[in-house]
Amino acid sequence: MAKSYAGSPDAADLSRADSLAREVFSDIANKWALLIIETIGEDTLRFSALRDGVEGISHKMLTQNLRMLERNGLIVRTVHPVVPPRVEYTLTEAGRALRVTIDGMCTWTRQYLAHIESARRRFDS
Amino acid sequence: MAKSYAGSPDAADLSRADSLAREVFSDIANKWALLIIETIGEDTLRFSALRDGVEGISHKMLTQNLRMLERNGLIVRTVHPVVPPRVEYTLTEAGRALRVTIDGMCTWTRQYLAHIESARRRFDS
DNA sequence: CTGTATCCCCCGCGATACTG
DNA sequence: CAGTATCGCGGGGGATACAG
Numbered sequence: 690m691a692k693s694y695a696g697s698p699d700a701a702d703l704s705r706a707d708s709l710a711r712e713v714f715s716d717i718a719n720k721w722a723l724l725i726i727e728t729i730g731e732d733t734l735r736f737s738a739l740r741d742g743v744e745g746i747s748h749k750m751l752t753q754n755l756r757m758l759e760r761n762g763l764i765v766r767t768v769h770p771v772v773p774p775r776v777e778y779t780l781t782e783a784g785r786a787l788r789v790t791i792d793g794m795c796t797w798t799r800q801y802l803a804h805i806e807s808a809r810r811r812f813d814s
Numbered sequence: 815m816a817k818s819y820a821g822s823p824d825a826a827d828l829s830r831a832d833s834l835a836r837e838v839f840s841d842i843a844n845k846w847a848l849l850i851i852e853t854i855g856e857d858t859l860r861f862s863a864l865r866d867g868v869e870g871i872s873h874k875m876l877t878q879n880l881r882m883l884e885r886n887g888l889i890v891r892t893v894h895p896v897v898p899p900r901v902e903y904t905l906t907e908a909g910r911a912l913r914v915t916i917d918g919m920c921t922w923t924r925q926y927l928a929h930i931e932s933a934r935r936r937f938d939s
Numbered sequence: 940c941t942g943t944a945t946c947c948c949c950c951g952c953g954a955t956a957c958t959g
Numbered sequence: 960c961a962g963t964a965t966c967g968c969g970g971g972g973g974a975t976a977c978a979g
Binding site: 800 | 930
């Protein structure tokens with residue numbers, strides 16, 4: 690195994706970057722994470738608003754994914770020290786950049802809906 | 815609830831389209847499906863090649879996702895009647911279109927890797 | 940080689956209850 | 960209102976075996 694030469698990225702660095710990239714990809718490539726990002730969009734949404742906005746998500750899944758997205762620097766969580774608590778979520782610049790590609794997926798879905806529907810009919814017979 | 819007027823799309827049609835869209839989105843918005851599409855790319859790959867190419871996927875998950883993708887018209891499965899069997903998978907036009915957006919996600923991941931890494935360090939402390 | 944089927948375990952996830 | 964913790968179950972998914 691090749692050793693690191695200080696100051697020059699080598700195979701070890703690259704593979705570490707790769708494994709991180711795969712990890713991140715696995716994190717965000719799940720429907721709840723993508724739907725949350727898509728739902729926040731350009732807005733600033735409260736926990737309860739997200740709960741209502743993301744169809745079918747449970748309390749637990751929402752918190753869980755919000756933490757994950759915050760950890761990866763895709764959203765920022767601001768707590769207003771009032772009672773009752775008011776917590777708001779917005780996308781970071783990274784989050785907004787990712788959202789653009791998610792928009793692409795959504796557009797794709799709409800665009801190919803008829804194609805998909807007929808493909809399914811063909812397959813199911 | 816509004817009734818259909820023949821020949822004009824109405825609320826019922828739209829909500830049916832919406833539910834189909836959500837269903838499709840839930841199907842494809844999972845890491846294995848996306849990785850499979852990304853791996854096939856412009857190529858024509860055999861089952862075993864995909865098994866090797868998609869890091870960490872199990873036999874079962876691979877077949878399962880391949881069927882799902884075929885059903886949704888994203889890939890085409892061609893069986894060569896030889897022994898031993900030779901089955902090849904390629905993207906359809908719809909699949910290639912979706913792949914473009916997945917590429918976007920991959921690019922995003924690489925682009926923001928440093929940002930993510932530092933966000934994680936901050937969060938984990 | 941590819942695909943289906945069976946078993947079985949683990950953990951994802953929903954439900955619920957409790958704090959601040 | 961937002962978040963954490965706990966429990967319990969259901970099914971996702973791995974391992975394995977077998978068929979074509």
